[in-house]
Structures are given as structure tokens and as C-alpha cells.
Amino acid sequence: MAAPADIRGRWCIAGIGEAPSGVVPDSDQWEMNLLAAKRAIEDAGIAKSEIDIVITTGTMVYNRPRHHVQLCEQLGLPLTTYTENSAMGGAAPTANLRHAVAALHAGMGKVALVVGADYVRSGRGRQGAIEAGPAEYHNAEFEVPYGPYMATLYALVCRRWMHEFGWTSEQLAAVAVAARRHASMHPGAHIREPLITKEDVLASRMVCSPFRLLDCSLFSDGGAAYVVTSAERAADLPRRPVYVLGVGGAYSYYYFEKWPDLVETPREIIHTAASQAFGMAGLKPTDVDVVGVADMFTGVVPVALESAGFCGRGEGASFVDGGRIEIGGELPVNTHGGNLSYGLPGMGAQFVHLTECVKQLRGEAEKRQVAGARIAYIHNWSGNMSQHGSAVLSTEV
Amino acid sequence: MKAQRRSPKEPVISALGGGHWKAARDGRLALQRCDACGQWVHYPSAVCDRCMSTELSWQDTAGRGTVESFSTVYRGFAAEFEQDLPYTVALVRLDEGVNLLTWLVGIEPDGAEIGMRVEVEFERISHEITLHRFHPAETGP
Known part of the structure; x- marks a missing residue:
């Protein structure tokens, strides 16, 4: 692969905005997207007329290909030069950051607005959201007749990692415990209480073995947005710029059945994206202070961290155990509470994973603040782990 | 097996998938195989994902x-x-x-x-x- 252009530190996140989260009555996906966008633009302190790049990721309740154009219309952005509904799903926070930076670096615009928000919990209901996975993303001919749900397919992957490396459900439970503790410190989290213990996770009912209820994420409303512009432009804006030091992406098989190996295939995909981001940043995992990573199920967090190089082969489960990933631990992960407790709002599934990291770097995470957080790593993916994005952010170049 | 278990969600048979379902009715597990390079191909496709040949046929596994x-x-x-x-x-x-x-x-x-x-x-x-x-x-x- 050709080396990407040296974009390190040239572009930065100048503003962030978060939609209401949890269960939001009497709203719709437009309001979620618009509030996130409005708040990001206002946070950036930039005139909306300066925005010429807009990237959205669609929604699970209003699946139209020109979602991006309609959003621009409602935001009062009558003429833009680069817009797309990228359909990056869960990967969108980092994948679309990469798209925005690519467009900016190519000179196709000067200020980018990236939005990801949805209304899946209230728009489809809890049961409707659960059934949306099989109906829309799984293979109608060869998967759906066997009744797999998102949890079932991820269970297949995580069980294999557990088998290969001797990981235990008790170790994975530490991820749920950390997420709930973090959510308890976030006023906007979907489920803030009660605090839970590993014993609570292990005592919750089995859903799709090896996943129990508390190993699984929520379905929520919400999402977030951010504004990306040049370091030069951001210097004149009110917020402390959060520089994009590196971005990476990797795309692979759509269906788990196509993977040559349930351990090595996801490891390679995640590693490919992560190593691009770290390589561009000139940093390594041990430099990172705070992490935002996909956590739709507990077991995927050690898979993601190990694959990105935060620990050695097979060490993922022991790495996430013992409080290491909690605030106050060595590497706080998903300090807002993640998909497990903050929420999972459909297509905007992990935008708050990124905006929370920006808050951490700007020193604005309130009770959740990680002391001295300087470098953040974010990794997201969508659907069946088919699309991946990674980013390394910092307030220092 | 119980003879009359109620049907779960039935598959949506794709344009290219008929060979699989016809074989299944006869108690055979058939998948596409590339006539050119021998690659087994699943899900049903118009091209071999190894050599891109369009010559695929149904064979029993x-x-x-x-x-x-x-x-x-x-x-x-x-x-x-x-x-x-x-x-x-x-x-x-x-x-x-x-x-x-x-x-x-x-x-x-x-x-x-x-x-x-x-x-x-x-x-x-x-x-x-x-x-x-x-x-x-x-x-x-």
C-alpha cells in the first residue's frame, strides 16, 4: 500500500456535540442528528456558512440514501461541495473522520461536519431494534433460517477466543462492571444504576452463550457530531483543538461465515486499521492515555485491544480485568459507559465513544476526567466486524 | 427428529441459490464449486472469489x-x-x-x-x- 500523505497534526476536531441519549420520548432521528450537529457547530464557534463538507451515516429508522442532503437542508446549509451518507454504521466515528480528513487534505472543502445519530430505541422499540439485525444485516437465505441475532454471531467469535486462550466469563464481566461504573458518573447515560459486580454479570440470565444479559449492550436513542478543520483555522476558534495524529481503516468479509479463522481474521482486520493510525501518529499503544472502543458485547473489548497491540497474544481478557480499564486504572476505556451502559443508538452507535475522548483530551470530562489525558485511541466497527476505523487524537502535535 | 416441527423463518431463496435448495430437498448438501479452479464458493455467487471464473456448478459435499x-x-x-x-x-x-x-x-x-x-x-x-x-x-x- 502506498504510504498515506503526512496529515499528522494538520487537521483537528474543533467542536463536538452530543444528542440527548437513552430513551428520548417524542422525538425522531432528524432531531437527534440536528441537535448533535447544532451543538457541534456551536461548540466549535464557527459560522455554519463555513461548513462545506458534511458526512452522515444514515439511520436505522429512516433508511434513505440522500440522508446527508436532507440533513444539510434542515441545517440551513444550502450549498456544500462534498457530502455523503457513508453508511459506515458503527465504524462511522473514525471511518468518517478519515473520510473528512481525506476530503480536507485533498482541498475539497475547508470545514467538515461529521454526524452520527439515530432513534432506534424509540423509533423501532426494543424488540424492533433487536429484530432489525437479522432482518436487515444478516443473510436472508443462509443465516436467518437459523435464528442468529447480533449477539449470537458475536458469541461465536468470542467463544472461539475464549477457547483458544482460556479466557473466562468472569474476566469478560470486568468490561461490563467498568462500563456501568463509568456510566454512573455520566449524567446522560442510558443506564446509570445500579453499579454492578462481576457476580451480578455472571448471575444475569444466559442470552446466547457465552453471553449473559449484562454482557450485551443496550438499544438507545442518541448520537453525536463533530467539526473538523485545519489547525490554522482552529487556532482562531474558541475551543482547544484536538489534533488528528493518525487515522486508519480496514474492510473485510461481510459475513462471519467467510472468515478463514475466527481468531486470526478479526485480529488482522483490527490490526490493519490500528497500525495505520499509530504509524501515522508515530505512536504506539503504550503512549495512549484513554481509549474509546466498540463494546456492543463485553467479549469484543479484549479482542479489539489485543488486536490493536495493547497487550500480547492471548492476554486480552487478563488485560481488561482487575480494574485496568476503569477510570483510575492504567488505561481507562469508554469512560462514558460505552454501548454497554451509556447506550447504543443504532447507526450513531459509537459517536460518543469519540466525543467522550475529545472531552477527556480537553479536560472537560468532569467527574470522569482521566488525569493528564493527552493521547486518545478510538476504534470502531460496524455490523459483523466488516468495516473498521481507528484514530489517534491529541491536544498536542 | 420430530417430523412436524413448525417452521422457523424461511429463507429467501436468491436468484443463484436454487441449486442448494433443490439438492437439500433430496437430502444432499450441495454448494457451488468453480469449474475452472476447484474453489468451493459459498454464498452463491456469479463469480469465483478466487479466480473470478463465471463457470460455477452445484456439487455435493x-x-x-x-x-x-x-x-x-x-x-x-x-x-x-x-x-x-x-x-x-x-x-x-x-x-x-x-x-x-x-x-x-x-x-x-x-x-x-x-x-x-x-x-x-x-x-x-x-x-x-x-x-x-x-x-x-x-x-x-
Whole structure:
């Protein structure tokens, strides 16, 4: 692969905005997207007329290909030069950051607005959201007749990692415990209480073995947005710029059945994206202070961290155990509470994973603040782990 | 197997998938194979994902494989599967090298093991649809 252009530190996140989260009555996906966008633009302190790049990721309740154009219309952005509904799903926070930076670096615009928000919990209901996975993303001919749900397919992957490396459900439970503790410190989290213990996770009912209820994420409303512009432009804006030091992406098989190996295939995909981001940043995992990573199920967090190089082969489960990933631990992960407790709002599934990291770097995470957080790593993916994005952010170049 | 189990969600047969379902009605597990390079191709496709040949034909597999992983589903996500609970979804790697999503039968819930040898059986769901399931192989590999 050709080396990407040296974009390190040239572009930065100048503003962030978060939609209401949890269960939001009497709203719709437009309001979620618009509030996130409005708040990001206002946070950036930039005139909306300066925005010429807009990237959205669609929604699970209003699946139209020109979602991006309609959003621009409602935001009062009558003429833009680069817009797309990228359909990056869960990967969108980092994948679309990469798209925005690519467009900016190519000179196709000067200020980018990236939005990801949805209304899946209230728009489809809890049961409707659960059934949306099989109906829309799984293979109608060869998967759906066997009744797999998102949890079932991820269970297949995580069980294999557990088998290969001797990981235990008790170790994975530490991820749920950390997420709930973090959510308890976030006023906007979907489920803030009660605090839970590993014993609570292990005592919750089995859903799709090896996943129990508390190993699984929520379905929520919400999402977030951010504004990306040049370091030069951001210097004149009110917020402390959060520089994009590196971005990476990797795309692979759509269906788990196509993977040559349930351990090595996801490891390679995640590693490919992560190593691009770290390589561009000139940093390594041990430099990172705070992490935002996909956590739709507990077991995927050690898979993601190990694959990105935060620990050695097979060490993922022991790495996430013992409080290491909690605030106050060595590497706080998903300090807002993640998909497990903050929420999972459909297509905007992990935008708050990124905006929370920006808050951490700007020193604005309130009770959740990680002391001295300087470098953040974010990794997201969508659907069946088919699309991946990674980013390394910092307030220092 | 119970003869008249109510049908779960029926598959949507794709334009290219007819050969699989026709074989299943006859109790054979057939997948596409590339006439040019011998690659087994699943899901059904218009081109071989190795050599891009468009010459693919349906061939019977031996119907034997190994459990790559499994998950027993205890919660009734959708009404169609309510009376099958708990059921065990598995990823089985056929000896031909292709992975299939399937159900394991003839085992207790969570009674499977990764690496277990399994062989195919079929359950007739309707006039048109017969689904493959796998049970533990009775003899060695």
C-alpha cells in the first residue's frame, strides 16, 4: 500500500456535540442528528456558512440514501461541495473522520461536519431494534433460517477466543462492571444504576452463550457530531483543538461465515486499521492515555485491544480485568459507559465513544476526567466486524 | 427428529441459490464449486472469489465437518423461534473448507465442543424448504 500523505497534526476536531441519549420520548432521528450537529457547530464557534463538507451515516429508522442532503437542508446549509451518507454504521466515528480528513487534505472543502445519530430505541422499540439485525444485516437465505441475532454471531467469535486462550466469563464481566461504573458518573447515560459486580454479570440470565444479559449492550436513542478543520483555522476558534495524529481503516468479509479463522481474521482486520493510525501518529499503544472502543458485547473489548497491540497474544481478557480499564486504572476505556451502559443508538452507535475522548483530551470530562489525558485511541466497527476505523487524537502535535 | 416441527423463518431463496435448495430437498448438501479452479464458493455467487471464473456448478459435499464455534440461544428474540428454544447455532467448517451457519442437533444445550466432528442431516420445513442441521459424527474422521 502506498504510504498515506503526512496529515499528522494538520487537521483537528474543533467542536463536538452530543444528542440527548437513552430513551428520548417524542422525538425522531432528524432531531437527534440536528441537535448533535447544532451543538457541534456551536461548540466549535464557527459560522455554519463555513461548513462545506458534511458526512452522515444514515439511520436505522429512516433508511434513505440522500440522508446527508436532507440533513444539510434542515441545517440551513444550502450549498456544500462534498457530502455523503457513508453508511459506515458503527465504524462511522473514525471511518468518517478519515473520510473528512481525506476530503480536507485533498482541498475539497475547508470545514467538515461529521454526524452520527439515530432513534432506534424509540423509533423501532426494543424488540424492533433487536429484530432489525437479522432482518436487515444478516443473510436472508443462509443465516436467518437459523435464528442468529447480533449477539449470537458475536458469541461465536468470542467463544472461539475464549477457547483458544482460556479466557473466562468472569474476566469478560470486568468490561461490563467498568462500563456501568463509568456510566454512573455520566449524567446522560442510558443506564446509570445500579453499579454492578462481576457476580451480578455472571448471575444475569444466559442470552446466547457465552453471553449473559449484562454482557450485551443496550438499544438507545442518541448520537453525536463533530467539526473538523485545519489547525490554522482552529487556532482562531474558541475551543482547544484536538489534533488528528493518525487515522486508519480496514474492510473485510461481510459475513462471519467467510472468515478463514475466527481468531486470526478479526485480529488482522483490527490490526490493519490500528497500525495505520499509530504509524501515522508515530505512536504506539503504550503512549495512549484513554481509549474509546466498540463494546456492543463485553467479549469484543479484549479482542479489539489485543488486536490493536495493547497487550500480547492471548492476554486480552487478563488485560481488561482487575480494574485496568476503569477510570483510575492504567488505561481507562469508554469512560462514558460505552454501548454497554451509556447506550447504543443504532447507526450513531459509537459517536460518543469519540466525543467522550475529545472531552477527556480537553479536560472537560468532569467527574470522569482521566488525569493528564493527552493521547486518545478510538476504534470502531460496524455490523459483523466488516468495516473498521481507528484514530489517534491529541491536544498536542 | 420430530417430523412436524413448525417452521422457523424461511429463507429467501436468491436468484443463484436454487441449486442448494433443490439438492437439500433430496437430502444432499450441495454448494457451488468453480469449474475452472476447484474453489468451493459459498454464498452463491456469479463469480469465483478466487479466480473470478463465471463457470460455477452445484456439487455435493460430503456433509461432514468440524465445529468452529457455537452459541446456544436461550432467549426468544423472535416469535418464529420461540418453540425451538434453546437452540444451538454453530459455525461448521466443512471438510471442503467452507463455513456454514447451522444448528447443532442431538446434543444438550451448550453440550457441543469446539473441534467436534459433525455430519449433516436434513429437516423438511415445507414443500420447498429443507434445512440442514448437523449432529455429532458417529465414527471417527
